[in-house]
Amino acid sequence: MLTLETARNGRNGATGQGPRLLMVSTVACTLRGFLLPFARHFAAHGWHVDAAAQDVTSAPDCATAFHRLWDVDWTRNPLDVRNLGRAPRALRALVERERYDIVHVHTPVAAFVTRYALRDLRRRGDVKVIYTAHGFHFHRGGGALRNLAFRTLERLAGRWTDYLVVINREDEEAARRHRIVPPERVCYMPGIGVDTDLYSPDRVAAADVARFRASLGLSPGAPLFLVVGEFIPRKRHADVLRAFARLARTEAHLALAGEGPLLEALRRLAAELGAAARVHFLGQRRDVPVLVRSSAAVLLVSQQEGLPRSIMEALSLGVPAIGTDIRGTRELLAEESGLLVPVGDTDRLARAMCWVLEHRWEAEDMGRRGRLRMRQQFSQETILRLHEALYGRALAGRAVAGAPCRAPNRARASL
Numbered sequence: 001m002l003t004l005e006t007a008r009n010g011r012n013g014a015t016g017q018g019p020r021l022l023m024v025s026t027v028a029c030t031l032r033g034f035l036l037p038f039a040r041h042f043a044a045h046g047w048h049v050d051a052a053a054q055d056v057t058s059a060p061d062c063a064t065a066f067h068r069l070w071d072v073d074w075t076r077n078p079l080d081v082r083n084l085g086r087a088p089r090a091l092r093a094l095v096e097r098e099r100y101d102i103v104h105v106h107t108p109v110a111a112f113v114t115r116y117a118l119r120d121l122r123r124r125g126d127v128k129v130i131y132t133a134h135g136f137h138f139h140r141g142g143g144a145l146r147n148l149a150f151r152t153l154e155r156l157a158g159r160w161t162d163y164l165v166v167i168n169r170e171d172e173e174a175a176r177r178h179r180i181v182p183p184e185r186v187c188y189m190p191g192i193g194v195d196t197d198l199y200s201p202d203r204v205a206a207a208d209v210a211r212f213r214a215s216l217g218l219s220p221g222a223p224l225f226l227v228v229g230e231f232i233p234r235k236r237h238a239d240v241l242r243a244f245a246r247l248a249r250t251e252a253h254l255a256l257a258g259e260g261p262l263l264e265a266l267r268r269l270a271a272e273l274g275a276a277a278r279v280h281f282l283g284q285r286r287d288v289p290v291l292v293r294s295s296a297a298v299l300l301v302s303q304q305e306g307l308p309r310s311i312m313e314a315l316s317l318g319v320p321a322i323g324t325d326i327r328g329t330r331e332l333l334a335e336e337s338g339l340l341v342p343v344g345d346t347d348r349l350a351r352a353m354c355w356v357l358e359h360r361w362e363a364e365d366m367g368r369r370g371r372l373r374m375r376q377q378f379s380q381e382t383i384l385r386l387h388e389a390l391y392g393r394a395l396a397g398r399a400v401a402g403a404p405c406r407a408p409n410r411a412r413a414s415l
Contacts, residue, residue, distance in 0.1 A: 018046035019395060020098065023066075024091075024105040024114050026074060028056040031066075033309070034192045035106070039065040041384050042391075050098070052091070053110070070094060074109060088117035095127055102394055104130040108137060112153060115160040122160060128394040131157075132165040132192075135306025136174060139327060141343070142304070154180050162394060167191045167307040170327035187390055190331075191307040193383030196375045199316035204293040212287070212294050216253060216280050223252045223357050226295040228288060228310040229302070231260030236324075236344070238269055239301045243349035245273035249357055257282040257291055292317045297356045297363065303343050305329055311338070312378055315370030320363045322352045332378075337370035 021042060025031050031039075031051050039049045043065075052070040056062055062069055074087050091114055095103060105114045111131045121127050136154060138147035158164065158180040165187045166172045172188045175181065197203070218224060225244065229235045237256060244254045256266070256279070263281065270279040285291060292298055298314035300323045307328040314321045321338040323329035333340055339355065341348040356363045 018048055019102065019391070020048045020050075020100045021391075022050050022052060022095065022098070022100045022103045024052045024072075024103060024110050026054060026107040026110040028053045028059045028062060030107050031056060031062050032059060036061065036065045037193070037195070037380055038384065038387060042387075043067065050100075052094070072110075074113060087113050091117040092121065095121060100127055102128045102130060102391060104132065106132050106134060112157050115157045119160040122162065125397075128162045128397075129160065130163045130165065130390065130394065131161050132167070132189075133171060133175075133306070134167060134192075135304065135328065136166075136171050137304075138174070139304060140170065141326070151178055154178075161185070163187055163390060165189055165390070168328040168331055171306070187386075189383055189386045190378050191312065191383065192309075193380030194309070194312040194316050194374055194378055195380045196316050196371075199289055199313050199374075201293065201318045201371075204289050204317070208287070208290045209294045212290050216255065218253055219251070221251075223249065223296040224294055225252065225254045225297055225299055225353060226257070226291055227255070227299045227301075228257045228285075228291070228313075229300065230258050231256075231262040231266060233262065234302055234304050236301045236303055237262065237266050239344060239346050239349060240299055241266065241269050241273060241275065241279065243346040243353060244279070245275045246346070246350040247353060249354070250278075252353075252357065253278045253280065255280045255282055255291065255295070257285045257288065259284050288313060289317055292319050295319060297322055297353070299349075299353075300324070300329060301341070301343070301349060302326065302329070307332065312374060315367065316374040318364075318367040318371045320356060320366040320370065322349070322356070332373075333370075335369060335373060336366060337373055338366055 023031065023035055023039065031053055039051065043049045048067055050068045050070065051062060051066040052072050054072055054074060056069045057071050072087055072091070095118055103114065103118060105111045115129055115131065118127060118129055122129050137150040155178060161181050163185050164175055164181045166175055167189055169188070172186060175186045176183050213224070227237060227240055231237060240254070267281060270276045292314050298310060298319055298321045300308050300310055300321065302308070302324060303326065305326060305328045311321045311323055311329060311332045315332065315337060321333060323333055323338060323340060324343045325340040326343060330340055339352045341352050
């Protein structure tokens, strides 16, 4: 049974007569991981900002950032028929009752269901609907039938969308080529932004780094590689374990931060490879900057990403990254900011790890270049300005030909 409930008021309290914004995602962790800065920013400028997701009312950090929270009983499984049961009717009723000016939806299931639910309200001009695609499920390297199915769904839902935000250039090209929405309504933004002040080398104390490394039993000079990400198939953690086991540098260690259904299988694989004593499963962590600054490099070997946050955080912290040559990752590691390897090529991955260990100064230069690029092109401040411009266009009810989402002047910050 679908539940759609309000939580207690957050710290924002009453927000006056400003625009009304509803942020929607399938699960609360998306809001917590990516969207809290956006909620706080727009609330500080007089907006009324609510959120809807599965079990979001049990997330205390969301309660402090949003004015109100609404639980939606849907799942991340796109084939679950419950997602098209009562959820659309409840979402439509919510948006009609609360009279939101903009509904901004993230993640595939929530994006399809929400846009379907609001299609009539949008057509009447009652609400503007924005969808941020954190990486289309159709992509180069994907299976032909899978790509066709997801591309068809995106084109269908595009009819119910005012603006489509894409976060990498491959998705931007695909959205225009397949006319997911009219080209003037495709908006490229370089991700959801990284807080380059929070993720700064200067913010991580050397004592914290030493304490963490000591907790793993590392000697002062022992190199450490780090992977941050959920243990799910598309992240391909097994490739990292197999490449790591091939390193001749037996003093090196590997840390994997995260949780997920493949955890126990990966533990067994590390033991089978004879590397269990040097592989550390850290669980879910809230001290990622310390982990990153403790490492020689951060690894991400996924087969599919949008614009991976773990790479952005590593580069912002001045630590080099090794990633697979896929959309999003290749954009972040451009301009010699990191190393790229083919998906599934554990030999190349092992050689890249060896290169980092054998070329310490060049690797550190990569990290410095990466931090500069994060500050110049991918900072949270830049993305907030782009959202201000996009929301301003949505409220004005007009699309700008050519559609570049340019950051507005600071004088327009309050819209």
